[in-house]
Amino acid sequence: MAILVTGGAGYIGSHTCVELLNSGYEIIVVDNFSNSKPEALKRVSELTKKSFISYEVDLLDHIALENVFRENHIEAVIHFAGLKAVGESVEIPLRYYHNNITGTVLLCELMQKYNVKNLVFSSSATVYGTPKYVPITEDFSLQTTNPYGRTKLMIEEILGDLHLSDNNWSIALLRYFNPIGAHESGRIGEDPNGIPNNLMPYITQVAIGKREHLNIFGNDYDTHDGTGVRDYIHVIDLAKGHLKALEKVMNRTGIDTFNLGTGIGYSVLDVVKSYEKVTSQKIPYKITQRRSGDIGKCYADTTKANKELGWKAIKNLEDMCQDSWRWQKNNPDGYTEEIKELVENHN
Ligand code: NAD
Ligand code: UFG
Numbered sequence: 001m002a003i004l005v006t007g008g009a010g011y012i013g014s015h016t017c018v019e020l021l022n023s024g025y026e027i028i029v030v031d032n033f034s035n036s037k038p039e040a041l042k043r044v045s046e047l048t049k050k051s052f053i054s055y056e057v058d059l060l061d062h063i064a065l066e067n068v069f070r071e072n073h074i075e076a077v078i079h080f081a082g083l084k085a086v087g088e089s090v091e092i093p094l095r096y097y098h099n100n101i102t103g104t105v106l107l108c109e110l111m112q113k114y115n116v117k118n119l120v121f122s123s124s125a126t127v128y129g130t131p132k133y134v135p136i137t138e139d140f141s142l143q144t145t146n147p148y149g150r151t152k153l154m155i156e157e158i159l160g161d162l163h164l165s166d167n168n169w170s171i172a173l174l175r176y177f178n179p180i181g182a183h184e185s186g187r188i189g190e191d192p193n194g195i196p197n198n199l200m201p202y203i204t205q206v207a208i209g210k211r212e213h214l215n216i217f218g219n220d221y222d223t224h225d226g227t228g229v230r231d232y233i234h235v236i237d238l239a240k241g242h243l244k245a246l247e248k249v250m251n252r253t254g255i256d257t258f259n260l261g262t263g264i265g266y267s268v269l270d271v272v273k274s275y276e277k278v279t280s281q282k283i284p285y286k287i288t289q290r291r292s293g294d295i296g297k298c299y300a301d302t303t304k305a306n307k308e309l310g311w312k313a314i315k316n317l318e319d320m321c322q323d324s325w326r327w328q329k330n331n332p333d334g335y336t337e338e339i340k341e342l343v344e345n346h347n
Contacts, residue, residue, distance in 0.1 A: 007080030177261030182327035189327030191334035261300030
């Protein structure tokens with residue numbers, strides 16, 4: 001019996017694969033590598049000293065995906081695969097709707113056909129839109145401001161309808177706050193394409209000398225220092241949250257939503273200071289205007305996940321900065337270099 005991990009080569013997926021393998025699960029990975037590299041999976045295997053099957057398959061390729069279900073005995077699915085760049089989703093919304101929503105519908109159709117009804121889904125705090133206050137509980141009203149966010153919200157609704165139609169389904173909707181950090185080995189981490197959109201990969205690229213300075217998007221928010229406040233969570237804590245959610249879906253039927261964050265809000269300047277402290281490096285920055293669509297404060301109330309999953313994030317901001325830096329320092333060009341070697345070796 002295996003756990004199917006869609007998008008397992010990606011940032012959060014690869015860290016979750018490590019935790020799953022270390023906890024004795026058998027896993028099968030499906031990824032089309034549209035935003036990741038096979039090298040990440042090689043390193044997952046190297047870190048855990050365990051092998052697993054991976055398929056280069058697009059969720060939209062129904063026939064290829066059905067082969068995965070036919071060839072394996074799957075017990076549950078952790079569904080990470082999706083496109084995730086907010087700005088890009090505004091430019092190419094149809095691609096986002098097709099990839100994220102159609103991909104999920106096709107996956108669920110096969111799960112139903114093969115009687116695999118345990119699902120952990122990657123949702124996002126983006127479904128809360130502009131929250132009226134913080135911390136945010138799961139029962140806050142939902143509203144989204146961009147196509148990416150709408151795909152998450154629509155999928156949550158689709159999965160709700162699916163459970164309503166057949167209560168043998170067991171589903172956990174995990175709303176992540178801001179995952180950062182990397183595996184403490186420095187072997188796997190976040191490998192964004194092009195100019196990073198998110199704060200931590202941008203800071204690490206300034207630290208390594210790839211970018212001159214950080215642009216801080218506004219210092220006039222209603223926060224302790226005027227810069228935006230977020231709930232940064234270490235990717236390993238987040239990965240562990242998936243194992244707890246998996247246990248839950250395998251032991252009951254129903255559908256539940258959980259916030260996965262630390263419950264603590266840090267500002268952009270807090271992150272910069274913490275990064276400077278742990279790396280002994282200066283991060284030059286300039287204050288620029290607010291980024292369109294940004295909100296002032298966003299952090300989670302994690303009581304429900306603490307109580308019902310028996311899960312709590314334990315790593316602090318310094319751990320997150322330290323591990324992000326180790327990954328960046330050891331892999332200045334992400335997974336690229338070793339990929340070249342791999343291709344050469346195969347030729
Ligand atoms: P990622 O891009 O690193 O990983 C997603 C993986 O899915 C990639 O390996 C990509 O190649 C694969 N993929 C995309 N479309 C696919 C398809 N049609 N078929 C097969 N594979 C496909 O992203 P991540 O940061 O690891 O995020 C994982 C999930 O968590 C995503 O669904 C994302 O929307 C969600 N999420 C991420 C964040 C964040 O800040 N990183 C926050 C909230 C939610
Ligand atoms: N920021 C900067 N400069 C940068 C990048 C970010 O000042 O170069 C600031 C932002 O204005 C914000 C904070 O850093 O105040 C965090 O920004 P990120 O882009 O890292 O993260 P967001 O909170 O904007 O969004 C992220 C994901 C979304 C997801 C959301 C909630 O990108 O997809 O977290 O999970 F929906």
